Amino acid sequence: MRVSGVPGGTELAGRAGGETLHFVPGADADAVAESFAAVPIDARDSLGIEVQCTTDDRTDTLAAWFAPARGEYPVERLRVAPSFGRPPDSVLAARVRRESERAAEVATRSHETPRLWEEPFVRPRASRITSGYGRGREYNGTITSRHMGTDFAGAPGAPVRAANRGVVRIVDAFFYGGNVVYLDHGTGLTSAYLHLSTQRVAVGDTVERGQLIGTVGATGRVTGPHLHLIVRYGAVTVDPLSLFSLAGDSTETGRARPE
Ligand SMILES: [Zn+2]
Numbered sequence: 001m002r003v004s005g006v007p008g009g010t011e012l013a014g015r016a017g018g019e020t021l022h023f024v025p026g027a028d029a030d031a032v033a034e035s036f037a038a039v040p041i042d043a044r045d046s047l048g049i050e051v052q053c054t055t056d057d058r059t060d061t062l063a064a065w066f067a068p069a070r071g072e073y074p075v076e077r078l079r080v081a082p083s084f085g086r087p088p089d090s091v092l093a094a095r096v097r098r099e100s101e102r103a104a105e106v107a108t109r110s111h112e113t114p115r116l117w118e119e120p121f122v123r124p125r126a127s128r129i130t131s132g133y134g135r136g137r138e139y140n141g142t143i144t145s146r147h148m149g150t151d152f153a154g155a156p157g158a159p160v161r162a163a164n165r166g167v168v169r170i171v172d173a174f175f176y177g178g179n180v181v182y183l184d185h186g187t188g189l190t191s192a193y194l195h196l197s198t199q200r201v202a203v204g205d206t207v208e209r210g211q212l213i214g215t216v217g218a219t220g221r222v223t224g225p226h227l228h229l230i231v232r233y234g235a236v237t238v239d240p241l242s243l244f245s246l247a248g249d250s251t252e253t254g255r256a257r258p259e
Contacts, residue, residue, distance in 0.1 A: 001037045002026060003051060014051035016066075017043070019234035020111045021051070022187035036189060038233035039068040041134055041146065075136035076147070084176070084221040085140030092175065099174045106169040106182050106190055107232040113186035117165040119209050121243050124161050124193060125152040125216075125227055133239040139221075149194070149230040150240045154216030156197050156225045162207045163191045163229070163243075171199045177228070178219025183207065191240070194228040195220050 003012060003023070008031075012023040016037040026032030039047055046065040053060045079085075088096055131151040138144050154160075162183060169190070170182035177194040181201060184190050197217025207213055218225040231240040 001049070002032055002034050003053075004032045006031050006033050006053065007055060009055060011054040012051060013054070014049065016049040017047045017236065019188060019236060022111075022115065024115070036187070036233055038236035038238045039066075040236050041071065041148070043068050071134055073134040073136055073146070075138065076131065077138045077141070078223055080139050080221055080223055082140070085142065087142075088175075096175050099172075099177070102170060102172075103182060103192065104235060106184060108235050110184045110186060110190045110232075111188045111234055113167070113184050116167065116184075116186040116206070117209065119164065121164045122161070122210060123152070123244060124163050124191075124229055125154055125158070127153040127158070129153075129241075130226055133241065148237045149192075149228045152216075152227040152229065154225060154227055156215070156217055158216040159212050160193050160196060160214045160216060160227050162209060162211045162213050163231070163240075164189075164209045166191070166207060168201045168203050168205045168207060168213075171201060171203055174220060176221045178222070179214070179217060180220075181213050183213075188234045189243075190232045192230040192232075194230070195222050195226060197225075 012033050014021040017039060019038060021035040021037060023033040023035045026034045046067045049064045049066055051062045129150055130153050131147055133150050135147040137147050164185050166183035166185040169184045170180060172180055174180050179196040179199055180192060180194050181199050182190060182192045193214060195217050196214040199214045201207055201213045216225055216227050229240050231238050231243050
């Protein structure tokens with residue numbers, strides 16, 4: 001989101017949809033400040049936005065409401081190994097819950113990390129997208145959920161690259177995600193890379209945009225080898241492609257590294 005008509009020396013802060021906003025000066029115009037903001041996929045009501053502008057000793061608060069457009073998402077029916085196609089037992093459910101809590105903590109704590117990148121976000125693979133964000137999913141005819149990420153094609157061992165500069169927060173083997181790497185880019189933005197065959201980074205590493213962080217695999221709940229990419233703004237999972245297009249998708253202009 002953008003705020004225009006911002007006098008020099010003004011500090012901007014705020015929240016949208018319950019997530020903290022982090023403003024930076026706009027790239028192309030004076031007196032404009034920009035922040036990422038995210039709309040949950042199942043948002044039914046309008047999204048509340050509040051911005052505080054502080055100049056010297058005076059703070060003005062602006063409040064606004066934004067009505068998000070509803071997306072249209074198709075349903076896919078998938079066959080996976082039987083152990084992934086039925087509801088988990090209590091032990092497994094506890095494991096899955098712990099794993100998703102760790103992922104959620106990385107996502108929300110990213111608001112406390114300073115912005116670690118300068119360049120636009122790039123796709124982690126230059127390959128074809130095999131399944132988009134938001135699709136409804138039915139596993140073995142029973143479990144249904146939404147596809148909360150973007151799938152990129154790839155043979156086992158093909159490179160997976162960091163979408164931007166960031167700090168590695170999780171390198172582990174998750175039940176559904178298989179071998180995972182979670183990156184914290186700061187100011188609320190995180191990305192996660194699932195189903196990897198190998199992980200080439202360690203927790204605490206700072207990785208550069210486009211750095212090799214792992215390789216495509218078929219670990220966790222999959223129908224075959226691919227990369228599943230998740231992007232979050234705070235606790236809100238967003239369409240990864242929206243991040244690339246917001247930031248100027250350099251993949252489409254041919255600047256992505258070849259395989
Ligand atoms: Zn996926």
